[in-house]
Amino acid sequence: MPPRDQEQTRRRVIEATIELLTREGRDAVTTRAVALAAGLQPPAIYRLFGDKDGLLDAIAEHGFATFLASKSLDPDPRDPIEDLKAGWDLAVEFGLANPALYVLMYADPTRPASAAFTAGMEILMSRIRRLAAAGWLRVDEELAAAIIHATARGAVLTWLSLPEDRRDPALLTTLRESMLTAVTNHEPATQEAGPIGAARALRAALPEQTALSDGEQHLLEEWLDRLTLGR
Structure with a gap:
């Protein structure tokens, strides 16, 4: 053929x-x-x-690619917090609109990450880096990504598990606000005394710089991580 x-x-x-x-x-x-x-x-x-598993993997990859096509990244959002909320809402809305496909996409946590899933996570990481660079990020970038992803996925799967007459939209709103409380500050940390906010903002900006060698950048990342994690 x-x-x-x-x-x-x-x-x-x-x-x-x-x-x-x-x-x-x-x-x-x-x-x-x-x-x-x-x-x-x-x-x-x-x-x-x-085989059938290969077919299901292809369906899951198609689901991630379809979701990726619906995402967009504003390179300079006016409000990075609202931008994060919009991205979270979009992920949840996709799951609620495609329940059977969404469940299949996340049915096997050991499935290797597809190219579309990886690209989608990079969009999320870009949002997180902007938050960090502006001093809004409360936790380190990897933990923030895990919390955002876990709360969106948990919101969808919990909603789908409930009988229709018990599906309260307040569940989704509360989970989103809990996510925001967990990963962001009420005020930019760089406006507060202390090195943690400044270190986190500098850590987020490192991928964009070209003045340091790979070794120098890696060493600086280690120092900044120690400052932001307090160890």
Whole structure:
């Protein structure tokens, strides 16, 4: 099969699988059912994806790529806190709009990070670095990313686990505000006395500098991390 035809067939299978997943749930996604929905013979699924796990991995990657396409990064937001809130809301809204796909995307925490997931996390890290550079970040960057990601994912999965008559929008709002309280300061830390806010802001700005060698930058990062973590 020519590469172009193979890619078109692969796309058709992915679309058929997502439709089946959305309509009937994960248990309905079998190679035979997918092949029938896509108008193919079951061996074609194995040729394209290896096995059912390979197909599900491709569906998860498609989900991350679809979400990534919906994200945008303002290089200079007027309010970095509001920018973070908007990004969190977008992640939650995607999960609520695509429940079956979202559950599949996060069903296997040991699945290697896809290119789309990695790109999405880099957008998040860019938001976090801007917060840090402006003195708003309360914790170190990696912990902030983990908290933001965990609260958004937890919000979606908890919401989906509840009966419809118990789904209170206040749950989502409260989780978002708890996330903001955990990762950001009420006022920019660089306006307060002490080295921690300044060290965190400088740590966030390091990736943009070119004056230091790799070794010098690594050493400075270690010093700044010790200051920001208080050890």
